[in-house]
Amino acid sequence: MLPLPWPFDRDYMQYALLAGLVVGACAPLVGGFLVQRRMSLLGDGIGHVAFAGVAAGLLLNIWPVWTALAAAVIAALGIEWLRARGQTSGDLALALFFYGGIAAGAVIASRASAVGKPANVLPFLFGSILTVTPGDAIAVCVIGVAIVATVLIAGRAMLAVVMDEESARVAGLPVDALSAALAVLTAVTVVAAMRVVGLLLVAALLVLPIATARLLAKSFRGTLIFGSAVGVIAVVLGLAAARVWGLAPGGSIVLVAVLAFAVVSAVRPMRSAPPSAHDH
Numbered sequence: 001m002l003p004l005p006w007p008f009d010r011d012y013m014q015y016a017l018l019a020g021l022v023v024g025a026c027a028p029l030v031g032g033f034l035v036q037r038r039m040s041l042l043g044d045g046i047g048h049v050a051f052a053g054v055a056a057g058l059l060l061n062i063w064p065v066w067t068a069l070a071a072a073v074i075a076a077l078g079i080e081w082l083r084a085r086g087q088t089s090g091d092l093a094l095a096l097f098f099y100g101g102i103a104a105g106a107v108i109a110s111r112a113s114a115v116g117k118p119a120n121v122l123p124f125l126f127g128s129i130l131t132v133t134p135g136d137a138i139a140v141c142v143i144g145v146a147i148v149a150t151v152l153i154a155g156r157a158m159l160a161v162v163m164d165e166e167s168a169r170v171a172g173l174p175v176d177a178l179s180a181a182l183a184v185l186t187a188v189t190v191v192a193a194m195r196v197v198g199l200l201l202v203a204a205l206l207v208l209p210i211a212t213a214r215l216l217a218k219s220f221r222g223t224l225i226f227g228s229a230v231g232v233i234a235v236v237l238g239l240a241a242a243r244v245w246g247l248a249p250g251g252s253i254v255l256v257a258v259l260a261f262a263v264v265s266a267v268r269p270m271r272s273a274p275p276s277a278h279d280h
Contacts, residue, residue: 007243016129017239018137020253022144023189023196023205024235028213028227029151030189031206032220033182037162042079042183044203045094046190049075049101051199054124055108059117064124065139065191072187075101080183084176127198127250129239136195143192150185151224158182159220196235197250205231208257215261215268230260 003009008017034042053071057064075097082093109121123131132140151158160168161178169175186206193202213226238253 007240012130012132013239013243015132015134015137016249017236019132019140020129020196020235020239021232022140023193024209024231024233024253025228026144026147027189027193027205028209028231029147029224030182030185031210032213032224032227033158033162034186035207035210035214036159036220039094040207041094041098041203042076042186043190043206045079045098045101046072046075046187047194047199047202048098048105050187050190050194051105051121051125052101052108054121054194054199055105055112058121059108059112059115061117065194068124068194069188069191071101072190073184076183076187077180080179084179123198124194125198125200126248127194127196127201129196129249130242132195140192140195143188147185147189150181154178154181197253201250201254204254204257205234208254208261209234212257212261212264215264230257234260 004014004017008014031040031043034040050068050072053068054064056062056071057067060067079093079097082096105121112118157168157173158178158181160171160173161175162182165175165179168178189206190199190202193205197205209227209230210223212230213223217223217226234253234257238256239249241247241256242249242252
């Protein structure tokens with residue numbers, strides 16, 4: 001690996017840094033659309049269902065990332081289907097998957113332990129970024145490229161949908177397809193961030209950098225750029241703090257993001273008007 005200065009001098013720290021930087025930069029790109037749609041907790045709900053997928057993978061002797069991804073995508077599309085068809089409100093749809101996912105995960109994990117398959121779910125719940133392998137880092141980078149490409153290609157249309165679905169539909173945009181794409185993008189981001197901060201904290205990287213960015217940016221594009229910058233800074237400082245003081249890396253990264261919001265909000269008032277679709 002590259003000859004980086006301490007505390008990133010070890011190979012495992014460099015792999016962790018690479019994966020963390022990709023997730024820290026890309027998660028806010030997706031989170032910006034969720035916050036604009038007032039679905040900030042979507043990542044949290046999907047993360048809890050992904051926990052059930054992890055437990056199922058451990059029970060079935062399948063790589064948990066694949067089962068977590070499958071569960072997350074199904075949950076994301078299910079939440080979007082319920083919300084779009086008015087079967088229930090967005091918050092209630094999230095609650096159904098939120099509690100159902102965590103309950104199913106607990107039951108499946110206990111079943112795995114009962115049949116002699118130890119289910120160590122803590123690394124998935126709280127992150128295990130310091131154990132990222134070269135293969136994991138490459139996989140995260142591929143996901144990051146896919147996220148950036150999707151936002152660049154469909155970002156303007158997705159923003160129009162999250163701002164006003166009816167106007168977007170009248171304008172001829174494929175609202176259902178774009179909403180489904182955003183849901184799937186969120187699921188993929190959640191699974192990618194699982195190794196960095198864990199499923200219980202994954203929503204933090206989607207939302208907190210964007211919350212900070214909204215205090216600084218004058219447009220939606222600026223919000224995404226500032227959000228990615230905050231995410232990257234949180235990863236670098238959080239990993240450094242974890243190495244220096246022996247802290248939990250995932251929690252340290254999130255706490256830096258919380259601190260960034262606290263510092264910026266103390267010196268900069270919240271903007272009252274949300275960015276318009278024309279600002280993207």
